[in-house]
Amino acid sequence: MAEQWPSYVDAGQPNDPVFVGVGEIPSGRYPDRNFIGDLTKVAILALKDAGMAPKDVDTILLIPNLHGFADQADLVFSRMVEELGLNRHAKASLMIHSGGSTSDNAVRSAAGLITAGHAKTVLVLHCERWGSANLAEMVTALSKNGIPQEWEQVTGLQFNAVGGLITQRYMHDTGSTAEEMASVCVTLRKWARLNPNAMFKDKDLTVEQILASKMISDPLHALECPPLADGAVAFVMTSAENARKRGLTESVRIAGSGGCVSHYSIGQETNLSVLGWPLAAERAYAQSGWGPEDADLAQVYDSYAAVTTIAMEGLGLCPKGEGARWFAAGNGDPGGKLPVNTNGGLLSAGHTGVGGGTALLVEGVRQLLHRAEQPRQVEGCRRAIIGGTGGTYMDAQVLLLERVEG
Amino acid sequence: MANSPIIQGFRDGLAAGDLLLQKCNSCQQLNMYPRYACPHCQSDDLGWQKAAGTGTLMSVTVLRAGGPEGFEQEIPYALGIVKLDEGVQLLGRMAPDEDGEWASYACDQRVTFQPARDKTYANFGHAE
Numbered sequence: 057m058a059e060q061w062p063s064y065v066d067a068g069q070p071n072d073p074v075f076v077g078v079g080e081i082p083s084g085r086y087p088d089r090n091f092i093g094d095l096t097k098v099a100i101l102a103l104k105d106a107g108m109a110p111k112d113v114d115t116i117l118l119i120p121n122l123h124g125f126a127d128q129a130d131l132v133f134s135r136m137v138e139e140l141g142l143n144r145h146a147k148a149s150l151m152i153h154s155g156g157s158t159s160d161n162a163v164r165s166a167a168g169l170i171t172a173g174h175a176k177t178v179l180v181l182h183c184e185r186w187g188s189a190n191l192a193e194m195v196t197a198l199s200k201n202g203i204p205q206e207w208e209q210v211t212g213l214q215f216n217a218v219g220g221l222i223t224q225r226y227m228h229d230t231g232s233t234a235e236e237m238a239s240v241c242v243t244l245r246k247w248a249r250l251n252p253n254a255m256f257k258d259k260d261l262t263v264e265q266i267l268a269s270k271m272i273s274d275p276l277h278a279l280e281c282p283p284l285a286d287g288a289v290a291f292v293m294t295s296a297e298n299a300r301k302r303g304l305t306e307s308v309r310i311a312g313s314g315g316c317v318s319h320y321s322i323g324q325e326t327n328l329s330v331l332g333w334p335l336a337a338e339r340a341y342a343q344s345g346w347g348p349e350d351a352d353l354a355q356v357y358d359s360y361a362a363v364t365t366i367a368m369e370g371l372g373l374c375p376k377g378e379g380a381r382w383f384a385a386g387n388g389d390p391g392g393k394l395p396v397n398t399n400g401g402l403l404s405a406g407h408t409g410v411g412g413g414t415a416l417l418v419e420g421v422r423q424l425l426h427r428a429e430q431p432r433q434v435e436g437c438r439r440a441i442i443g444g445t446g447g448t449y450m451d452a453q454v455l456l457l458e459r460v461e462g
Numbered sequence: 463m464a465n466s467p468i469i470q471g472f473r474d475g476l477a478a479g480d481l482l483l484q485k486c487n488s489c490q491q492l493n494m495y496p497r498y499a500c501p502h503c504q505s506d507d508l509g510w511q512k513a514a515g516t517g518t519l520m521s522v523t524v525l526r527a528g529g530p531e532g533f534e535q536e537i538p539y540a541l542g543i544v545k546l547d548e549g550v551q552l553l554g555r556m557a558p559d560e561d562g563e564w565a566s567y568a569c570d571q572r573v574t575f576q577p578a579r580d581k582t583y584a585n586f587g588h589a590e
């Protein structure tokens with residue numbers, strides 16, 4: 057397998073794509089905020105973080121929202137070019153979409169454009185208004201994502217039930233208890249309490265509270281289901297050469313990337329407690345030349361606890377079948393063996409639709425740039441593993457990131 | 463959604479009390495869900511084979527809140543992924559126990575197709 061997946065672009069090559077800045081505003085319920093206003097805000101924050109102005113950007117890459125078509129159309133038809141004053145200056149404004157893993161594919165797309173010389177600096181933007189949207193409408197919309205209309209929508213399947221099916225099989229195969237599953241959510245909440253942008257930054261969470269909450273889709277309790285949130289994030293990628301020319305002394309490069317699309321509908325996944333992670337991880341590690349033991353933190357998609365434990369196991373970050381118990385022992389906590397989802401993840405920072413994974417990625421880049429607030433900053437971290445998925449967990453996407461200095 | 467022959471064929475089977483699996487007349491492979499061309503050999507010469515109806519429950523969940531539009535009144539109901547003995551799998555509904563709950567179901571149990579003539583999906587219950 058390894059020879060099929062050659063090394064990523066060598067470190068230090070002029071066109072090696074690097075992350076140079078991130079921007080984010082708080083997630084939660086913010087009915088008074090505005091979609092385009094939020095996008096503009098995070099764009100400017102990310103550019104400032106990169107020491108740049110809008111004119112330094114030649115390509116805008118948009119991550120979709122799921123709250124409505126009208127706002128989507130604004131993005132598809134280049135509204136952000138005008139909002140940022142880039143009329144005639146921008147070469148391209150385009151949208152990438154693969155559900156929850158969009159951020160990983162946006163990174164690959166931006167990286168490809170930069171490496172091939174099609175773009176010099178790419179600004180990636182996302183905003184979601186789920187927290188302020190009509191909940192019933194969002195539930196219905198979400199019940200169509202990755203669920204084939206003729207074969208599975210007719211059964212009444214929806215997203216929490218997909219999470220329930222995966223969790224049920226994971227608990228069966230690993231012997232994980234309800235307490236152990238709930239402990240994953242508790243770890244995420246501990247991180248969220250340290251993140252000023254997290255939806256639940258002010259609220260503690262215990263295993264007892266989770267297990268006492270209403271059953272939503274067995275074995276998932278209400279407090280184990282992701283809270284829909286408003287939120288916006290942005291990041292800037294450019295070439296290593298451009299970063300050097302601009303005097304940027306720290307950046308984040310991609311050491312490897314791997315992916316696996318294992319199915320479309322949950323009814324066709326043949327290994328519900330494994331999914332595509334082992335294959336995606338093998339492909340990514342073959343490119344990077346380093347492995348799970350070298351990571352200083354992990355940012356792994358967490359719409360449900362089992363989604364994360366399955367990914368952590370497939371990525372080799374904890375022993376096979378032991379993911380939930382690994383979290384229950386505090387290994388992923390602040391101060392633990394391997395910090396996981398230091399922003400609080402989707403489950404505690406807020407599920408911002410396609411942007412839940414983008415927020416995880418942005419936090420990983422922020423950590424590697426050593427720009428997270430204390431005491432959340434993982435001291436001296438150099439390598440992060442980003443794991444993305446979404447929908448019916450049809451794909452597993454892995455980005456291996458590392459800090460570059462000088 | 464306009465009904466295509468593959469959707470109509472599957473539903474006609476259910477209406478007649480049968481669980482039909484798509485079978486490629488060219489390479490003889492079974493395809494689930496039914497496809498517009500055989501994913502194994504790309505032939506569009508596709509027919510049907512009646513399933514024995516028996517299989518293994520790969521996972522099960524009971525949805526108790528947040529039913530999608532049109533399903534609000536049906537809550538709660540149980541959904542299961544069944545791997546049929548023929549080797550293909552599909553998602554369907556699980557029949558409730560006598561008490562109206564689904565506590566008797568667990569992963570890896572043997573289950574069987576239960577004809578329900580007015581449905582567009584497969585129903586399963588415990589195998590005898």
Ligand SMILES: [Zn+2]
Nearest residue numbers: 486489500503
């Ligand atoms: Zn065939």
